[in-house]
Amino acid sequence: MNKLDVTEAIFAIKKEKDLTWEAIAEAVGMTDVWVTSACLGMNSCTEEVADKLVSFLGLPDAAKAALMEYPTKTWDQAIPQDPLIYRLYEVVGVYGPTLKEVIQEKFGDGIMSAIDFSMSVEKEENPKGDRVVLTLNGKFLPYKSW
The missing domain is CATH 3.30.1160.10 (Cyanate lyase, C-terminal domain)
Structure with a gap:
C-alpha cells in the first residue's frame, strides 16, 4: 500500500464506523490535528503510532509501512477552490x-x-x-x- 491507498482506506473506515478525528487521535494518543495530517499523508508516524492506527482502525498490515514512510510535502500551487x-x-x-x-x-x-x-x-x-x-x-x- 502507498500513502494514497492508506488515506483512502482510512476515510472509508472512518465513514463506516462513524468515527471522528478526535476519537482516532484519542485512541492513538496524539492530537486530532496531527493525526489527521498523518492520515492524509503529510506526516510520518512512529512505529508505535502506526501500530495503534492499524489496530484501532483495522487497517491491513501493509498500511503500517506507508504510515511510517517519510512524506513528500507537496501541494497544488494553484489557488484552492474549496x-x-x-x-x-x-x-x-x-x-x-x-x-x-x-x-x-x-x-x-x-x-x-x-x-x-x-x-x-x-x-x-x-x-x-x-x-x-x-x-x-x-x-x-x-x-x-x-
Whole structure:
C-alpha cells in the first residue's frame, strides 16, 4: 500500500464506523490535528503510532509501512477552490506581510518553523455565530550571517 491507498482506506473506515478525528487521535494518543495530517499523508508516524492506527482502525498490515514512510510535502500551487481552504489562503495573502512584519519586529530577522511546530483547532461558542480558533505555535528560527 502507498500513502494514497492508506488515506483512502482510512476515510472509508472512518465513514463506516462513524468515527471522528478526535476519537482516532484519542485512541492513538496524539492530537486530532496531527493525526489527521498523518492520515492524509503529510506526516510520518512512529512505529508505535502506526501500530495503534492499524489496530484501532483495522487497517491491513501493509498500511503500517506507508504510515511510517517519510512524506513528500507537496501541494497544488494553484489557488484552492474549496471555500474553507481558499479562506485560509486568503488570510495568508492578506495578512502574510503583516504577520511577517510583526514577527520580525518582535523576534528579529527569521521565520516561524513548521517543523518544530504544533497547531490546534478549537470551537468558541458565540451568540453572533460560533468562532473558529486556530493556534499556530512554531519555534522562531533566526537567519544566520556567515
